[in-house]
Amino acid sequence: MPDNKLKNLIATLKVDLESAKVINDTEKIWRRYFGDSGEIKLCMKEIKNLSVEGKKIKAPIMKSLYDEALGLFRAKENLLKHNLDKRALESGSEELNYDSPKIGHLHPITKTIREMNQLFVSLGFSIMDGPEIEEDEYCFQRLNVPMDHPARDMQDTIYIKEPNYLLRTQTSSIEARTLANYKPPFKIVSPGRVYRNENVNKSNHFIFHQYQAVVVLDKVSLKDMFGVFNLLLKKMYGRDVIVRYRNKYYPEVEPGAGVDLRCFNCGGAGCPVCKGVGWIEIGGSGIIHPKVMKVAGIDTKKWRGFAFGLGLDRMVMAKYNITDIRTLLGGNLGYKYYENESLI
Amino acid sequence: MGEALSLSGFMMDSFTEVKFKNLPDYLIGFEVRQNRADCLSLYGLAREAAAFYGLKVKLPKTKKIGAVGEKLDIKVDAGKVVKRITAIKLSGLKNAESPVWLKEFVAFQGINSINLLVDLSNYVMFLTGYPSHLIDLHKVNGTISWSLNHDFSEVTTLMGTTVALKKDNELIIRDQKNIIALSLVGSKSAEIDMTTDSVIAEVAVYDHAVIRKNSRSLSIVTEASHRLEKVLDPNGCLAALELLASLILEYAGGRAESGLYDYYPKKYVSPVIEFIPGSPSQFSGIEIPDKTALKIFKDLEFKIISPRLIGPGPKKSGRKILVTPPTYRQDLELPEDLVEEAIRIYGYDKIPADRAPGLPVTPEITPKNIILAEKIRDILTATGFDEILSWPLTGKDDNGLTNYSAWRTIAAQNSINDLFPNLRQSIASGLLIQLDEYFKKNLKFIDIFEIGRVFGEKDGKYLEHESLGILTAAKEKALPKFKNNLENLLRLIGFNDLKYFEAKIKPAIAHPNSVWEIYADGKAIGIIYKLAPRENKLESYFAEIDLNLITSLLKGRENNPVVELTQKLIYLDANIELEKNQSVYEYLNGLEKKIDKKNLWALTVADIYPLENKTRYTIRVAYKELTDQEAKKIHLSVFNL
Numbered sequence: 001m002p003d004n005k006l007k008n009l010i011a012t013l014k015v016d017l018e019s020a021k022v023i024n025d026t027e028k029i030w031r032r033y034f035g036d037s038g039e040i041k042l043c044m045k046e047i048k049n050l051s052v053e054g055k056k057i058k059a060p061i062m063k064s065l066y067d068e069a070l071g072l073f074r075a076k077e078n079l080l081k082h083n084l085d086k087r088a089l090e091s092g093s094e095e096l097n098y099d100s101p102k103i104g105h106l107h108p109i110t111k112t113i114r115e116m117n118q119l120f121v122s123l124g125f126s127i128m129d130g131p132e133i134e135e136d137e138y139c140f141q142r143l144n145v146p147m148d149h150p151a152r153d154m155q156d157t158i159y160i161k162e163p164n165y166l167l168r169t170q171t172s173s174i175e176a177r178t179l180a181n182y183k184p185p186f187k188i189v190s191p192g193r194v195y196r197n198e199n200v201n202k203s204n205h206f207i208f209h210q211y212q213a214v215v216v217l218d219k220v221s222l223k224d225m226f227g228v229f230n231l232l233l234k235k236m237y238g239r240d241v242i243v244r245y246r247n248k249y250y251p252e253v254e255p256g257a258g259v260d261l262r263c264f265n266c267g268g269a270g271c272p273v274c275k276g277v278g279w280i281e282i283g284g285s286g287i288i289h290p291k292v293m294k295v296a297g298i299d300t301k302k303w304r305g306f307a308f309g310l311g312l313d314r315m316v317m318a319k320y321n322i323t324d325i326r327t328l329l330g331g332n333l334g335y336k337y338y339e340n341e342s343l344i
Numbered sequence: 345m346g347e348a349l350s351l352s353g354f355m356m357d358s359f360t361e362v363k364f365k366n367l368p369d370y371l372i373g374f375e376v377r378q379n380r381a382d383c384l385s386l387y388g389l390a391r392e393a394a395a396f397y398g399l400k401v402k403l404p405k406t407k408k409i410g411a412v413g414e415k416l417d418i419k420v421d422a423g424k425v426v427k428r429i430t431a432i433k434l435s436g437l438k439n440a441e442s443p444v445w446l447k448e449f450v451a452f453q454g455i456n457s458i459n460l461l462v463d464l465s466n467y468v469m470f471l472t473g474y475p476s477h478l479i480d481l482h483k484v485n486g487t488i489s490w491s492l493n494h495d496f497s498e499v500t501t502l503m504g505t506t507v508a509l510k511k512d513n514e515l516i517i518r519d520q521k522n523i524i525a526l527s528l529v530g531s532k533s534a535e536i537d538m539t540t541d542s543v544i545a546e547v548a549v550y551d552h553a554v555i556r557k558n559s560r561s562l563s564i565v566t567e568a569s570h571r572l573e574k575v576l577d578p579n580g581c582l583a584a585l586e587l588l589a590s591l592i593l594e595y596a597g598g599r600a601e602s603g604l605y606d607y608y609p610k611k612y613v614s615p616v617i618e619f620i621p622g623s624p625s626q627f628s629g630i631e632i633p634d635k636t637a638l639k640i641f642k643d644l645e646f647k648i649i650s651p652r653l654i655g656p657g658p659k660k661s662g663r664k665i666l667v668t669p670p671t672y673r674q675d676l677e678l679p680e681d682l683v684e685e686a687i688r689i690y691g692y693d694k695i696p697a698d699r700a701p702g703l704p705v706t707p708e709i710t711p712k713n714i715i716l717a718e719k720i721r722d723i724l725t726a727t728g729f730d731e732i733l734s735w736p737l738t739g740k741d742d743n744g745l746t747n748y749s750a751w752r753t754i755a756a757q758n759s760i761n762d763l764f765p766n767l768r769q770s771i772a773s774g775l776l777i778q779l780d781e782y783f784k785k786n787l788k789f790i791d792i793f794e795i796g797r798v799f800g801e802k803d804g805k806y807l808e809h810e811s812l813g814i815l816t817a818a819k820e821k822a823l824p825k826f827k828n829n830l831e832n833l834l835r836l837i838g839f840n841d842l843k844y845f846e847a848k849i850k851p852a853i854a855h856p857n858s859v860w861e862i863y864a865d866g867k868a869i870g871i872i873y874k875l876a877p878r879e880n881k882l883e884s885y886f887a888e889i890d891l892n893l894i895t896s897l898l899k900g901r902e903n904n905p906v907v908e909l910t911q912k913l914i915y916l917d918a919n920i921e922l923e924k925n926q927s928v929y930e931y932l933n934g935l936e937k938k939i940d941k942k943n944l945w946a947l948t949v950a951d952i953y954p955l956e957n958k959t960r961y962t963i964r965v966a967y968k969e970l971t972d973q974e975a976k977k978i979h980l981s982v983f984n985l
Contacts, residue, residue, distance in 0.1 A: 223629025331781025
C-alpha cells in the first residue's frame with residue numbers, strides 16, 4: 001500500500017536527515033525524496049491509481065504523511081541554514097582597534113580669530129583683509145600720520161623700500177583701504193598679521209596679530225562703540241570682566257579711547273603685573289578722525305564711524321597657557337594627537 | 345589724581361611710594377602721547393589736573409628778563425628750521441654740587457645728578473617741557489650760530505660718545521671752530537663743569553620733523569630730543585628761560601650780563617575753532633550740555649568768543665561759537681578736537697559701556713578668498729592636518745631653495761636681524777622649519793599646513809598673494825595618499841578638472857624627478873613635489889596652492905554634482921597606447937569632448953603598462969542613463985574599436 005511505502009520512506013528520510021551536516025547535504029535529500037523524480041513525490045503520485053473508495057480513505061493519510069515528511073525536511077534545512085548564518089557571522093566578525101586616528105587642529109590664533117568673527121558676523125559685520133606689503137599712504141598718511149609725524153615713533157617700521165613701501169605696522173591700513181574702496185554704510189572686522197622692527201625675545205616679537213573693527217554709519221557715538229567693544233570683551237574674557245574706557249590719543253581717531261581691563265592678577269589693588277595701577281591696557285579705539293574720512297572721500301556731515309582694535313597674541317598666550325610669544329610662530333607649538341577643544 | 349588723569353588722556357602707568365625732601369611721597373608715572381608735548385612737563389600735567397578739578401594753576405614766580413645789557417653775538421643761519429631762540433648771558437656764577445632735593449628730583453626722572461647748573465637746566469625741562477642748553481662762555485670762540493650747513497664729520501656728545509655726522513644734515517649750534525651742541529644734545533667741547541662761571545642759557549624750539557630726523561639718523565634719543573621732536577609752543581620759550589635764569593641766579597649767584605636775545609621770526613597764534621552746539625552729546629552718545637562744555641573750555645583756559653549763543657533764544661540760529669585754545673595746545677585745530685576736550689574732561693566713565701547698540705544692517709562685503717581659506721582650514725583639519733603659522737621673513741638662502749615662481753626675492757631694508765632679511769616666496773620655508781622641529785621633538789605624525797602670504801617682485805612691482813602650503817612626512821612612501829588628500833581638498837572646494845604636469849621651475853629642495861605643476865581649469869594653480877632626501881630620512885611631500893588665483897577661478901562657478909540616476913552605471917574599458925611624451929591628460933580631455941555629457945559619469949585611468957617606446961593605458965569609462973547596448977555602441981565609436 002502506498003501509505004505504508006510512504007511511512008517507510010519517512011523512516012529512511014529521517015535517517016538521511018540525521019546524517020546531513022551542512023546545508024548542501026539537504027539538496028541531495030530534496031532531490032531524492034521531493035524532487036520531480038523523488039521517491040516521496042512518486043509515491044504521492046500513486047494516489048491517482050487508487051479506487052475512488054481507496055482515495056477517500058488513503059488520500060488524507062497520504063497527505064498527512066507527506067506534510068510530516070516535508071516538515072521534517074524543512075526543520076532540518078532551517079537548522080542547517082541557521083548554522084550556516086551563524087558560521088558566516090562568526091567568520092566575518094571584527095574586533096574594535098585600540099589605536100585612535102590622529103586628528104587635525106587649528107592654530108590657536110585662528111581659533112581665537114574665529115571666535116571673534118563669530119560674534120561680529122552675527123552682528124552683521126563683514127571680514128576684510130589687505131596687503132601685508134603696504135604703502136606708506138595707507139599705513140600712515142591716510143590715517144592722519146603724515147611723514148615725520150611724531151606718532152610714527154609709536155611704530156618702528158620694517159621698510160621694503162623707504163619711504164613708500166613697508167610691512168604694515170597695524171591693521172588700520174585695512175581700515176584705510178576699506179574707507180577708500182567701499183561706500184558707506186559698512187561694518188567690518190579685520191584680523192591680520194602686522195610687523196614692527198622689534199627684537200624677538202620671550203615677551204616681544206616683530207610679528208604679531210591684531211583684530212580691528214570699523215563701522216561707518218549715518219551716526220554712531222562713543223557709547224555705541226563701547227557697547228560693541230564690551231560685547232567682544234565679555235565674549236573673550238567672560239561676563240564678569242571689568243572694562244575701563246579712557247581718553248587716549250591716536251592720530252586716526254578723534255575722540256580716541258584707550259581700553260583697559262581690571263588687572264586679573266590683583267583685582268585692581270596694584271601688583272607688579274599691572275605696575276601698581278590696577279589696570280592692564282588691551283586696546284585702542286575712537287571715532288574715526290574727520291581727516292581720515294575726508295581723504296577717503298567720505299562726507300563727514302553724512303557719515304560718522306568708529307574703529308577699535310586690540311592685540312591677539314597676549315590674549316591667546318593667556319588662554320592657552322603659552323609663556324613664550326615665540327611659540328606662536330615657532331617650532332615649539334605642538335598639538336596633542338587625539339585631543340581637541342570642545343566645539344560647543 | 346592718577347585715575348583722574350588716566351581718564352582724561354594721561355594713563356597712569358606706574359605708582360611708587362618714595363621719599364622726597366625727607367617726607368613720604370608718591371611718584372606717579374603718566375603716559376603722555378605724541379600730540380601733547382605741552383604735557384611732557386609738570387606744568388602741563390598740573391594744568392590738566394586743575395582743569396579736571398575746576399581749579400586754577402599757580403606757577404612759581406620768575407624774574408623778567410629785560411632788554412637792557414650786553415648784546416649777545418648770536419647768528420641764525422638755519423632760519424627755516426628754527427622757530428624761536430631765546431637766550432641770556434649769566435656771569436659771576438658759582439657752580440657746585442646740587443642740593444639734595446634737586447638730586448632727588450632728577451633721580452626720579454631717571455637722570456644722574458651732574459652739577460648744580462646742569463641739574464637746574466634739567467629741572468626746568470621737567471617743569472616746563474622745554475629743553476635748554478647752557479654754554480660755557482670760556483669754551484666758545486666768537487659768534488655762536490645755529491646752522492644746518494656744516495662740514496663736521498663727527499662730534500663727541502656730553503655722554504662721551506662720538507657720533508658720525510653727515511655734511512649739511514644736522515642742526516648744530518657752533519662757534520667759529522667747534523660744535524657747541526647739537527640741537528638735541530650738548531657737545532663735550534662746551535660742557536659745563538665745576539669751573540664754569542659764565543654761561544649763555546638758551547631755550548629754543550625748532551621744526552620738530554628736522555629734530556626727529558636727526559635723532560633717528562644719529563640714533564640719539566635724549567630727554568631733549570624726546571620733547572623737541574614734538575610740536576612745542578614757541579611762545580613758551582621765554583617763560584622757561586626766565587625760570588632757568590631765576591633759579592640759576594638764586595642757587596649759583598651771579599648776574600644777568602646781557603639783555604634778552606629773542607629770535608622769533610613768525611609768532612605763533614592760536615587758531616579760532618568753531619564749536620558745534622550739541623556735538624559733545626552727539627559724539628559721546630550721552631547728554632553733555634553745551635554750557636558744561638563751555639565751562640570745561642574755560643577751565644582749560646580756552647577763550648570763548650561768542651558765548652551768548654548758549655541756551656534757548658530766537659537769535660541762536662546762524663551764529664557761531666568760536667573758541668581759541670592757548671598756544672601751548674598745539675594739538676587743537678578742528679571742531680572735533682573741541683568735542684574731545686569736552687568729553688574727556690566731562691569723563692569717559694560717565695558714558696555707559698553696557699548698552700549694545702542695535703546696529704543697522706549693512707552690505708556683506710567679505711572677500712571670497714577669506715571665506716575659502718576658512719573652508720580649507722576646516723577640510724584640512726578634518727583630514728588630520730595641523731595648522732601652523734611661521735615667519736614670513738626667511739633666511740638668505742631659503743627662497744633659493746623653495747621658490748618655483750617667476751619672480752624675484754624681496755628683501756626688507758631694515759629687518760630685525762641679518763639672518764632673516766627676505767620675504768618668503770613659498771610657504772615651504774616655514775613648514776620645513778616646523779618639520780625639522782617636530783622631528784627633533786620626536787613627534788610621530790607630521791601632517792601640517794599653513795595659510796599665509798608669499799611675496800615676490802616682478803616688473804618692478806611688489807606682489808603678494810595668500811598661499812596654502814601642505815606638508816606630510818612619513819616613514820614610508822606616501823605620495824599617492826598625499827596627492828589624494830590634496831585632490832580631495834581641491835575637489836571639495838569645487839574643482840573638477842585637475843591635472844598634473846612636470847614642473848617647469850623646480851625648487852631646489854624637491855626631488856628633481858618628482859615635481860609637478862597642478863592645473864585646475866587649464867591654469868597652473870600650484871605645485872606638488874616630493875622633497876629630496878633630508879637628514880631626517882623621512883619621506884616628505886609638499887604642495888602649495890595660490891589661494892587668490894583659485895578664488896578667482898571659483899568665483900561665479902555653478903557646479904551641480906547632484907544627479908538623478910534611473911539606470912545602473914555601465915563600466916567599459918579600452919586600451920590605448922601613447923608615445924612617452926604624450927600626455928594622458930590631454931588624451932582624456934579630447935575623449936571627454938567626444939562623449940555626450942549627459943551620458944558620461946566618469947573617466948579614469950584604470951591601469952598603466954609601460955611598453956618599449958610607449959605607454960599603454962587602460963581607460964575606464966562609466967556611462968550613465970544608457971542600456972548596455974547603447975553604451976557599448978558609443979564606446980566602440982569613441983575608441984574606434
